[in-house]
Amino acid sequence: MNFGRSAWARSLALSALIVPMFTLISPPGPAHATGGSAIEPESWALVTSHHPHRAHYVPYEPTWDGDDDAVVGRTNQPRNITRAFFRVKVSSLAGKRVFRAGLSLGIRDGSDCGTQIEVWETTAIGPRTTWKRQPQWLRKLSTTTPQLICPSVLGISHSVTQAVQDAAARGDEYLTIGLRSADETVPGRRLYRTTSVTANPGPALVTVYNTAPDVPSELSVRSDCYGPAAGRHVRTATPTLRAAATDPDEVSSDEKLRVRFEWADAAGTKLGEAVTLEESSPHCVTVPAGQLTEGEAYTWRARTENRYRTEHPDGTGWLEDWDYSDWSSWQPEFTVDTTPPAQPLVSSTDFPQGRPGGRIGLPGTLTLSPNGSQDVASYAYSFSPGPAGSVTALDDGTAVLTYTPTLPFPVTLKVNGVDRAGNRSPVTSYVFRPTPAAPPTVSSAVYPPDAPGGGVGVPGEFVFGVNGVTDTTTFRYQLSGTPAQDVAVGDGGTATVTITPAKAGVNTLTVSSLNAAGTRLAGTTYTFTVNP
Template sequence: MAFLAYRASTVAAATVVLTLSASPSWAAAANNPPAVPTSLRVGGIACAPGGIFVGTTGPQVTAQFTDADLGMIPGETLTPAFVIWPAGEPARRIDWTATELTYSGTVFTAVPATLTNGQKYHLKARATDAAGAVSAWSPICTFTVDTTRPHAPVVTSTDYPENAPGGGVGITGKFTFAVAGGDRDVTKFRYSTTTSGLREVPVGRDGRATVEITPTMFGTNVLTVQAIDRTLNRSVETNYSFQVIDHTPKVFDQNWGAAVGEPRTIQLSSQVPGTVSFTYRLNDGPSATATADAEGRSTVVVTPDQRGDNFLTVTSQTAEGVVSPETRANLYVPVQVPRPAISSPDLPTDGTPSPAGQPVTIVLRTDSPDVAEFVYSVDFGNTEQVVTADGNGNATFVHTTRPGAEYLEVMARARTADGFESDTVITGWELTPTEP
């Protein structure tokens, strides 16, 4: 009997073993407690030994929560918990939880109370998983609320004085930012210009920072600067306006409608301080020099020698011999080419159709000796031909219409020897188709 009893107990034990091996692998796994929360930040500022300063009475709190069981055990979650209290007053603690996590990550939450400016606080965090396992508390984060905004910074520059001309496009200048109002907690300056995005520069021990800026446009430029303190509070903006000199000389044509061979009075001016002279050249002619007055201006006379484009090239020079970039102004001489009159002695003018398939003489007339030739088309502009004008600016040509044509259209424009053209004129006649 004793033997039988031994066998029975052995079978029972074997049955238990089989039942356990048939269970899911996670059922036998031990539950791991959550890790201690890390990377606490208050108001966007990372917690640090000795404490930090926060610039708002309603800061956001962030922390990193991790649990090795998340994603490994079905149904596992993590509940972030936080507690905050005024330093030295633990009885006034406030506890709250954030939304449950189903994966490890950063939690964003807000302190559920309005804090007091100037007050020091302690904050810590921990996590609880679905099985009730609780992590240890994070190290205490100490912070002080400081909502006082820094004063607007002072901006100076000797290269680009405020509200005064200086420098030039592409010429780098130095600008100095300085804390104001006795501020001692400003950590950096944020700045931008009319043509650039936001940039930041740290504050030196002397409460200053110097940056280099290279203007990309002439005229009024505005430099905007803010002081940012240890709490990330920003000051009111300081707007520093300065004038970037346009180094290219300016050309003003005093009688722009003058014809070829008529003198033109040209006023030259320069914004560059110390300009003493201008060098100028019309088209491919020789260069000449004109003395500038105390205001950087000079008046010269030039005579365009061709119709249409006449380019005046100008540079300025300072007493130190610095030559400006080149200005190229067009002293355009207006050109008026007469439009041709189109007629034919072979085609009636009363609208009566003429037989198609006949040669007809086309007359192009301007009565202008300036006209050297005509450009015409008899196929609705698909192709163009050229006929030379006589000494009076007139021409004729003969065109044979197609027998089946119902209409003859002539398009023509006059052209001078130097390539200027009139507007296009179109004239047409009805035709009576004939048998080929």
């Protein structure tokens, strides 16, 4: 609920104890789909027969001192009849289903609580409103005779339901309410407060209403309620239609919303409809089997439905009905496609199937083909060892994968074709065997491989070469019993290091070539003998 002033919010709970004694708040019953508001008047006016040409028009201000009363009724000494009018802006109620509405007014000490007051709808008031220039009294709305708590600083409700309902239906901006004694020949008057007192609110039009729910949002077609949204093609003949439901009055759990779905063929012929349960979230329905055909296109729409309850006019029970949002627009057509694509083909000149090909560290390509299927949108793939993922198909249905081997073992590529609806083809397995690069070369004049040389503690130079593997950037070498070390490839594809053996006899030097990614391309072992 949206209250015009903080005093209204503070006093709402207390007011609820008083207002039910009259006409605004209904007797206890189930709570469904209701909102409400308390709208303060924008102005009020008083007219008096004793001063028929005097205007008393007051634009509403929340800073009044509370001494200016709206007096309604008759006095004989002097003989005088007074009437009051309140002008309320009701444009915020346009289009709402108003259940109850009452002008809530506090009654000051000194009032004649037995005086019957008639509540009327009138034409507008203004600065020139006087007894002689009164608004037109259009229709009587109610007659109020408080039998309890009078006087009262709390608001006593004066029913104006019919006028507010009509104004909301027409979309009127303002409503003017007039008050006068039911019998102006009999003395007695009511002193209505025109401002708040302490924490108690001043005059207000208090309404209880229901607002039609919002048009459904987040509309999507899915294979099931919690699966991903599909595109223009769905891979089931029983798709799920999904939507989110909201309501402008949704300020508590009392709101009961459901969503109704309709679906039709591409020509607009309705095929069926279904409605969700009120407690659903999200709101989903599944099209029954047998209504949609493979390869055909369909459309659909949805609306939100909001249950409300209000008491029966004769007080014997409750009336229940529904308010509806507008229908959503017809959604873009979707086509039923439950047929998976054919098993894809894989070909590669870099990595021929079933035999050695390609080289560790050197990228190669593999081409994926749809094998006659016309609707392949992508391919799902996985290399073992290696990455997995998906690749979008080109217009001709093909796609190209790039793969860089890192190990000298057989590699298995598994591929599924995926069509626009998400159907997967049978899997294709493609096995190939990358080969190592040529091993690096190693040479040393001090420590040749075929004769003893040097000696313990005698340094010797060793020269490493890339051996035609031009993507080698680093050599990693390790003399047995010592830590591994790296050296960058220099100009000419070689690198020179100095090694000082620490033991006599046979020594083993292991050398590997690495590319810029750190992949080991190949390796070799160089054995030499150290003199004692």
